[in-house]
Amino acid sequence: MKDAKPVVEVVPYDPAWLKLFRVEQRLLSEVLPMALSVEHFGSTSVPGLAAKPIIDIMVVVPEVDAVVTDLRVLEQLEYVYRPTAFSEDNDHLFFAKDTAGIRSHHLHVFGVTSLVPEANRVLRAYLAATPDAARRYEAAKRRAAELYPYSRAQYGAAKEEVVAHLSAEARRWSLRNSLSGRRGPVVESRVRNILTFSDHLRLIDERSTAFRAAVAAAPSLDLQVPTHPERTLVDLVHHVGLARRKSAAIVAAGPADAPPEKSAWDDGTGAPREREALLAWWTESVEQLTSALREAGPDRRCWTWWDDSPSPQTSGAWARRQVPEIAVYTYDVQLTLGAPQPLPDEVALDGFDDCQFTLCATTVAWPHHPAIVDYHATEGRSWRLRLSRDGAQVARVTPAAGEDPETADASARGTASDLVLFFYGRIPLEALTFEGDRSIFDQLAAWDPSV
Known part of the structure; x- marks a missing residue:
């Protein structure tokens, strides 16, 4: 084994990991329009934490079976389905992706009823907010990598006990914060309810x-x-x-x-x-x-x-x-x-999502300069509309911890009800909080891709 190349290597934190995630987040949002969230998790999502240079991504969908029945969309992005991984969990799919022959991405797809995504979010937030916990986790990873550089399975098992302890600490930390009304400095991503x-x-x-x-x-x-x-x-x-x-x-x-x-x-x-x-x-x-x-x-x-x-x-x-x-x-x-x-929240949130994916998204070329438009519902959900010669692509925006989203050319913020009413022309843009180039909203209102 001395001449073999290690498959486990823990390296210092690299800010490029966030950019690599963003690329995949955009691609996955496009090929999995049913996704309720696409999030960066694991060690590469925690600023300053040393990690294996593999981007861990979790996607939450209404039903995992819908993903299994059409694996081609993920295969096109070079994700390989590993059906034997996590086979004991019927609500968890695992995919691996190599870049230039080296493992670069792990994709975990969870059903909406799974409790694992929330546990991952809590641990991510805890590590980002607690330097001592991050140091302990990094030390455990480095020890495991030194002991088992040629086996991902043994590497994972070697740090399993530490991860269990840290996860328990994270749950208690999260509970204390929720009871006291405090929030940690990490942006908390919420799984979107789907009707x-x-x-x-x-x-x-x-x-x-x-x-x-x-x-x-x-x-x-x-x-x-x-x-x-x-x-x-x-x-x-x-x-x-x-x-x-x-x-x-x-x-x-x-x-x-x-x-x-x-x-x-x-x-x-x-x-x-x-x-x-x-x-x-x-x-x-x-x-x-x-x-x-x-x-x-x-x-x-x-x-x-x-x-x-x-x-x-x-x-x-x-x-x-x-x-x-x-x-x-x-x-x-x-x-x-x-x-x-106002429209009931349940109606408005699902309705605006439908408006974006059914009425806005299209393969018809955008006839104006390329633009990015963001919509933010005060209830905590956001959507991004990319307009280009490739048409209009919509993605649900779920910022990861420490993320600095790409600047939009125009954005509008309001209640979900007001977003729907604006979309249908019932209230003016001035009824919302908007920033950026107003003319883009005018162009969108006048655009009819069917013509």
Whole structure:
């Protein structure tokens, strides 16, 4: 073994590790659009800590099975699936990547219910905030590397006890901070909750009920809708109801190259103008939609108009699309009555995410100068939109500890509700906190990739 090259080598901290992670974070966010977070963890993520020069990355997804069924996207990035690693954990996938024949990256993919990512975050934060703990960990790693330079498995086992002690210390440290209301200096990355098909069906019912209640409360159905000056409330209900009926027909039709004929969802009689009949017609429209979705389930292939986006062409995607649409139209009715309400957080956070990945992301070339736009929800979630001749690429932004994100050309910050309402043109940019080149927002508002 004296002539063999060691596979374990602990080297001083290198600031380039963060840059290497950023490259992979962008690539992984593009090929795994379902990812809830893409984070840097392990020793290379802790500033100042000596480590093996291997970038550890963890990705959290709704279901790991979806990754296994399409390994090609990760193989294109030269990640090799190791099914025997962590085989005892059904919620954990492991991939390795070599660069120029040398191990350079480890990728861990976790299901959203796994407790491991949060443990990794807590340990990362503890090591970054506690120099003594970092020194002890570094000493253990150096000893293990000296003893077992030719075996990653033995190297890992040799420092296992120290890692267990440090992890226990980190949990106690995190608990003390949470109880005292203090936060460590490390940016804490939160796993993003993702809504299921059942959630979307529930929210369609809830928002549709809120829409109906707002219409029922109107003193007159002939009131002009401020956000749609050409429409009265009757006109708006007719418009929104027909859109639900059309969506129902698309889902019911299943795989297709085009939407169904108009006769499949519009008999030409229009919506009744009398209040009770109109409300009953609206309820029937929603029932057609939810019945079609329940019968189809989340995975039925359907025609969509977003085939150039990363969002799937499925009944589940149609269900998700309904929620922010109905919610925003509910806001329109409430505004007409002089009592607009913000969108519920659950609706707004998922809705803005859907807006970015379904309505913004595209392979159609951006016709202006390349630009980066960031959106920040005050609830703690962020999105990055990259505009270039390659189109519009969207990524969920999850800053890692010590990270200095690339500067955006323009950014907007507000509640998730305000971000959605701005996106749909209901409130002006001035209602948000924005920085950078305002003209980029104007260009985005005017851009229609389908033209």
